Amino acid sequence: MNKVSVIIPAYNAEKFIENCIQSIQRQTFQDFEIIAVNDGSKDGTLSVLKKIAKEDARVVIVDQENKGVSAARNAALKQATGKYLTMVDADDDLPENALKSMLDLMQEGVDLVVGSHMQVRIGKKAYLEPNMEFCKAEINDNFRKVDPKIWFPWAKLFRRSVIVENGIAYDTNISFGEDHMFNLAFIKNMTGKIICTDRIVYNYYYLRGGLCAKYYPDMHKLQKYVLNGIISYFDGRENFPEEYLVHYTGCYLLGCFDYYIAWCSRAEAIRKVKESIKVxxxxxxxxxxxxxxxxxxxxxxxxxxxxxxVKEYIKRNPQKTILRKYKRKVRRTLEYLLKIGLKIGVLK
Incomplete structure (x- = not known):
């Protein structure tokens, strides 16, 4: 049996959750279970889920107080029974061949399949992974190639036994980067291969909010937490290759510069840049x-x-700072218009 457990954390997802689940129900591969976790939603998410579950026995509902997305996924992991599992966000959906495309590559000796995704904004843009594979022994030497492929929870098919046998769970101590940490733990404990494919297996709706639309005043500390997780993957600083140390510390620190300058007033950005350097x-x-x-x-x-x-940094990096600030404002406007459109749709 190649049953797939599809995990969906849902918080105030009334407007999107039905479309998400319907996209799974339309899959060409039909041996699946859907574990939807209502994480203390204040809208009609639970009612929508109950209606769907009444009509499809493959839909399992977990209802809990609001504990965050990591706790929601952990609750679903405890309920999962499939040989494989995949993560889907409630405001996204799957192309009809998504599960089959990943299962076709999940052969003996493969523990993780990483697919490509379509980003849906006003239009659509495909983000394609190159077709490649890495056995366990090759990951460390190719870590900078592998790492960007495991930043997100979705567009992946996991062999569930790796999770169960090693007690892998989402870190509830952080609210940003927890997906990355989970995936790092997975590849550290797996024994098989990672297969990357250019097949589109996920539709990511960029304008429906999410973590990137939220400001984190402690982003520098969250990023440092993830950096320490990467160092731990290599069993400590003494085993962390210098080229990786240079790359990750530099990129993560400058990433904090970019983030705070794009999000904050100039005075606040200066303060946050100082804090980042100290951290x-x-x-x-x-x-x-x-x-x-x-x-x-x-x-x-x-x-x-x-x-x-900060002045010198902006001068040298206008696209990562000032232009990013402008793009973020455009995105917020588009998100607002989308929200208004959805409200009008509900009222009709």
């Missing part, structure tokens, strides 16, 4: 500073002139 100081080495920071910025850091540092 990352213990993992930064001389080579990282040299590789990621031009001389003018290093001088600002040395003199603790964070106002000038």
């Amino acid at each position: 990352y100081e213990d993992v930064m080495i001389h080579k990282t500073w040299e590789e990621f920071f031009p001389e003018a910025q290093l001088l600002c850091i040395k003199n603790e002139d964070y106002k000038m540092l």
Whole structure:
């Protein structure tokens, strides 16, 4: 039996959850169970789920107080009975061949299939993974290729026995990067291959909110938590290759710069950039500073002139900062218009 457990955490997903589940019910592969977790929704999500479950015995509902998406997925993992499992967000959906496309690649000796996805905005844009595979012994040497493929929970098919036998669960201590941490734990404990495919197995609806639409005032600490998770994957700092240390510390720190400058007022961004540097100081080495920071910025850091540092950084990185701020405002406007459109649709 190749039964697939489809896990859907749902919080205030009344407007989208039926479409999501219907896309699974339309799959060309039909041996599945859907475990939908109502995470303390305040709208009609639970009522919609009960209606669907009444008509389809494959739909299992877990109803709990609001505990967050990680706790919701953990609750679903405890209920899962499939040989394989996949994660779907309640505001997204699946192409009709998604499960079959991933199952076709889940052969003996394969533990994880990573598919491609379609990003749905006003139109659609395909994000295709190159067709490749990595056996367990190849992952560490190719970690920078593998790591970006495991940032998200969806568009993946997991061999459930790896999760069960190793007690893998989502980290409820964090609210950003928990998917990455779960997937890191999975590949660390698996013994088989990762298969990546250019087959589209997921439709991600960009304009329906999500984590990227929410501001995290402690993003620098959350990112550092994930960075420590990557270091732990290699069993500690002493086993973490220097080239990876340089790459990840530099990218994560500058990612915090980009994030805060795009989200915050200039004064707040300056304060947050200063905090980020302090948080990352213990993992930064001389080579990282040299590789990621031009001389003018290093001088600002040395003199603790964070106002000038932010000014210099924006000057060199307008697309990652000012343009990103503009794009975020456009996205928020489009999300608002979508929300208004949905409300009008409900009233009709």
